[in-house]
Amino acid sequence: MNEKRQRLIRLIHVGRRDLGMADDSYRAALMTIAGKTSSADLTIPELERVLEHLKRCGFKVRSKGGTRALADDEQSSKIRALWLDLHAKGAVRNASEAALAAFVKRMTGVAALQWLSSKQSSEVIEMLKKWSERTDRSAHE
Numbered sequence: 782m783n784e785k786r787q788r789l790i791r792l793i794h795v796g797r798r799d800l801g802m803a804d805d806s807y808r809a810a811l812m813t814i815a816g817k818t819s820s821a822d823l824t825i826p827e828l829e830r831v832l833e834h835l836k837r838c839g840f841k842v843r844s845k846g847g848t849r850a851l852a853d854d855e856q857s858s859k860i861r862a863l864w865l866d867l868h869a870k871g872a873v874r875n876a877s878e879a880a881l882a883a884f885v886k887r888m889t890g891v892a893a894l895q896w897l898s899s900k901q902s903s904e905v906i907e908m909l910k911k912w913s914e915r916t917d918r919s920a921h922e
Contacts, residue, residue: 789828790820792842796835801890810834839896856902857894860885863909872916 797807808818814834815827823831836842861881868876886892888908889901897905 786825786828789825789832790823793820793828793831793835796832796838796840796842799892799896800835800838800840801892839898841895854895856897856899856906860894860902860905860909863906863913867909867913867916870913870916870920872912 802810811818811820811823811831814830815823817823817827820828820831832842861878864873864881864884865876867873873880882893885894885897885905888905889897891897891901894902
C-alpha cells in the first residue's frame with residue numbers, strides 16, 4: 782500500500798471517529814460514494830471523495846502537533862460564555878477549553894465545539910442555561 786493511500790485511510794478513520802459516525806452510517810456513506818463498504822478496497826480517488834464528504838460533514842483535518850483553533854462562531858461563543866459563567870458561580874470547577882470540550886463530548890458525542898451542528902450547539906446552550914438556572918435557584922434557597 783502506498784503512503785498517500787495509507788494517509789487517506791488514516792484520515793478517513795480519524796474523521797469518522799471525530800464525527801461520531803456509527804459503523805452502519807460510515808459503511809452506507811462508503812457505499813453511496815464509492816460503491817464499496819470498506820476503505821481498504823477504495824482507490825485513491827475514491828478515498829479522496831470520501832474524505833471530502835467527511836469534510837463537508839464538519840471534519841477538520843489538523844496537523845499532528847498543532848493545537849486546535851477555538852471555535853469563534855456566535856453559538857460557540859455563547860457556549861463558552863455560559864461555561865465561564867457557571868465557573869464563576871462555582872458550578873464548574875475547571876473553566877478550561879479542554880474541560881468544556883469534555884463536557885460537550887459527553888453531552889453530544891462530538892469532540893469539539895467547531896464540529897457541532899447548529900442544532901447540537903443550540904441543545905448545549907439550552908443545557909447550560911438550565912444548569913445555570915438550577916445553580917441560581919439553589920443559591921437562593
